[in-house]
Amino acid sequence: EPEVTQTPSHQVTQMGQEVILRCVPISNHLYFYWYRQILGQKVEFLVSFYNNEISEKSEIFDDQFSVERPDGSNFTLKIRSTKLEDSAMYFCASSELPGTLLDTQYFGPGTRLTVL
């Protein structure tokens, strides 16, 4: 069964460093998402991406964050200068077509980011 994959599973970085989290969405999916979950809290939407541009972003997704689809399979989240409060689990998700019967979002296993 097709699945969303994410690498790395765990990333440790120093405050102020740049990190890139990678995701490979399900191959026939068109919409891609990033969410984050601070330890013990709920899952929060960061950004959605379609047709090589951002569809929607939350207040959390400030200028420190960016997303890119560098090739036909990868979808990346970059944090330019990490802060302690960026420590969280980051989930990538993909769906076929929002607002239709094909819009169920399937999630990857997550990348745990620890900022020291």
Added chain:
Amino acid sequence: AQKVTQAQTEISVVEKEDVTLDCVYETRDTTYYLFWYKQPPSGELVFLIRRNSFDEQNEISGRYSWNFQKSTSSFNFTITASQVVDSAVYFCALSEAPGGTSYGKLTFGQGTILTVHP
């Protein structure tokens, strides 16, 4: 703005008991979609079910059943004869249809931690 409330923070049951997880939602849109996801201790988010706002028929899948009541804005999830493997955090989520204010994105509830003891 849309909102999902899962008032039960933690539930603890003994194996074979039935358990119901509550979910109440708020949205201004008439067309929307409701979901349940399971997050086992390993951390991934596993899709369980999706419900469309125009389809109030309840659904059963094995030991799982879902009760969607538009009149009370609730989408409750029942596990019958719970098992230790059901121990996880369960999240209810909402997304809106095209034209809605938050089209496509999922708004999650706080989650309910379910512990099933042997």
